[in-house]
Amino acid sequence: MGWVEILPIDEQGIERCWRWGKETLTAKLDKYIEVKKTKRGFDLFIKERESDYEGEKPKTIWDKSKYTGQTATWELKKLFGDRVFSYPKSHFLIMDILKITTEKDDIVMDCFGGSGTTAHAVLELNNEDGGNRKFVICEQLDYVETVTRDRVCKVIALNKSSDFIYFELMKFNEAFIDRIQAAKASKELVVIWKELSKKSFLNWYVNPEAPEDAVKDFEEIGKK
Known part of the structure; x- marks a missing residue:
């Protein structure tokens, strides 16, 4: 045999490079791989079956109306009664992404929380498939208190799901600034x-010895 x-x-x-390693290719060879003769020689083709996927197989172009801005x-208008955020993302879009990319116990992180779309999607997906995904979202703009946080609270109330933890990071050195201003x-x-x-x-980035020199000056002044 040649x-x-x-x-x-x-x-x-x-x-290019192969998608699979030798072990994976060997395991899938009979059921999923087909070799065909082409003008360039021989090519490998991957067979796909609907039975290999749960639910709907993701398409290349996502053009459903539920994904639109x-x-x-x-x-958001349905939750808040008004337009409270410009150019939000659809939580249906994020939900479908999470269906493809996460397991039921995963942690989802979004460093640009915006209007809270990711948190909304995680809560809705857990409600839909019985998952226990958790989310961590961060936001630095003021609407975190009027939109992001309140949206999460409203979705939790609608789904009758568990609570979440909300906290604000202290600004660098703010406590020290207050103490310096109050010093007598x-x-x-x-x-x-x-x-x-x-x-x-x-x-x-400044010379670290300069503040120390200033301390010595303060100490000398205090002795006089």
């Missing part, structure tokens, strides 16, 4: 500086 070497070269003659705006004597400023240099966020 053998033919097949290289991963595409129709433009560019060498218009639908997303309508969703140089000695207090020295104490604050020593604590600040150990515990706070400092910009060390």
Whole structure:
């Protein structure tokens, strides 16, 4: 029996790489792989069956009306009674992405929380398939208190699901600024500086010895 070497070269003659390793290819060879003779020699083709997928197989182009920004705006108006956010994403779109990319116990993180679409999608998907996905979303703009957080609360109430934790990070050094402004004597400023240099966020692009020199000046002033 003869053998033919097949290289991963595409129709433009560019060498690519194989999608699967040797073990996976061997396991799928009989059921999923078909070898055909072409003008360029031989090519491998992957067979796909509907029975291999649960639900609907994802398509290349997602053009359902429920994915549109218009639908997303309508969703928020339904929750808040008004247009509270510009250019939101549809939670149906994020839900379908999560169906493809997550398991039921995964943690989903969104560093740009926006109007809370990702959190909404996670809650709705858990409600739909009985999953226990969790979400972590971050947002730095003020609407986090009037839109993002409130949207999550409203969806939780609608689905009668569990609570969530909401917190705000303290601004860098704000507590120290308040203490410096309230200080009455140089000695207090020295104490604050020593604590600040150990515990706070400092910009060390400046010469780190300069603040120490200033402390010495404060101490000398305090002795006079």
